[in-house]
Amino acid sequence: MDLPPDLAAALDAAASDLPLRELEASAERLITRYRTPGRxxxxxxxxxxxxxxxxxYRMPATWAAVSAVLDAVAERxxxxxxxxxxxxxxxxGAAAWAASEAFESLKxxxxxxxxxxxxxxxxxxxxxxxSGALRHAxxxxxxxxxxxPGADLATVSYVLxxxxxxxxxxxVRAAAAAAETIAVVEPGTPDGYQRILAARDVLIALGLRVVAPCPHSAACPLAGTRDWCHFAARIHRSPLHRRLKGGDLGHEDEKFSYVVATRAPMPAGAPSRILRHPQIRKGLVMMQLCEPQGTTAQVLVSKRQGDVYRAARDAEWGDVWPPTAPPASPDQSRT
Ligand SMILES: C[S@@+](CC[C@H](N)C(=O)[O-])C[C@H]1O[C@@H](n2cnc3c(N)ncnc32)[C@H](O)[C@@H]1O
Incomplete structure (x- = not known):
């Protein structure tokens, strides 16, 4: 993902007002602090x-994570x-920028x-x-x-x-009392996932239903295992971003965990969610899925499945599966 050009230009302009040394010192201190989450x-x-x-140094990554989350909401x-x-x-305002792009309806x-x-x-x-809504925020x-205060959508991004x-x-309770739909995003670490699990439990107990990433509101099938539910968003780094992060790579992969829940009616038939990078072997794609019945499964799609196979080759970690209305796939094999 690339930052919206208006946000990229605004960040460059804001940074140009301060000596680079001062920004580097602040970034270093913040990076150390955020590596050890705690009250x-x-x-x-x-x-x-x-x-x-x-x-x-940080807003581009949180913007990318929230953008990916809100795209999943718009899809579902x-x-x-x-x-x-x-x-x-x-x-x-990372989440506000992401939301104003995802939902032009925002006023x-x-x-x-x-x-x-x-x-x-x-x-x-x-x-x-x-975005006019953002300019007048x-x-x-x-x-x-x-x-x-009440709103149609509440975002709680990298706060918990x-x-x-x-x-x-x-x-989380106050956000759920204020808004019909709530998106909570945390770093994609085991402890970030634990905070998301706790938030998810609270939202479900309050009567909301999960919009994404889970295709169900049952217990998380990864809870209590050594695995944790998380996703990644790739963001291209600007020269300033690269300098403050002290790396040469032209991009970074922001790992995040999230839950979005709503009181609004939802279309029936949630598709599964891809929980890992699909593994592509010769003539075979292997995917780990979270399924609507509240289970995980390894699914193999073979070249013999034609269009389904081609879709599987294009599918990415975090996408829904199947990508559109479920095509009949009689010989999709579970392992
Ligand atoms: C890591 S930043 C995340 C900012 C933004 N949501 C994002 O995704 O980039 C956490 C933010 O939560 C705010 N915050 C933390 N505890 C808070 C509290 N008790 N009341 C109000 N704001 C708080 C901090 O001031 C900070 O701006």
């Missing part, structure tokens, strides 16, 4: 340089057209965060956005737990790890 007693973003460093709920978004712990965007400098920067980045300082387990649950 933050004080805000992690401590001032303008931190906010700019976060936006330059084609009629979903939210008019309002509340981005909880929105920081510099009102509210970003809530405890750090004034992050909100101030977010407002500035959005100032020249192509409200950036409001708020500390959680606390009430969240900074809260205690009790506050994580309170935040």
């Amino acid at each position: 933050a007693d004080r805000p992690i973003l401590a001032g303008r340089a931190d906010a700019v460093a976060y936006a330059a 709920l084609p009629a979903f057209a939210p008019r309002s978004l509340v981005d909880v712990g929105g920081g510099t 009102e965007i509210l970003i809530l965060d405890q750090v004034g400098e992050a909100l101030e920067l977010g407002r500035r980045l959005a100032g020249d956005a192509f 409200e950036w409001r300082q708020a500390r959680f737990p606390g009430e969240i 790890s900074e809260l205690s387990p009790t506050d994580q649950e309170a935040l």
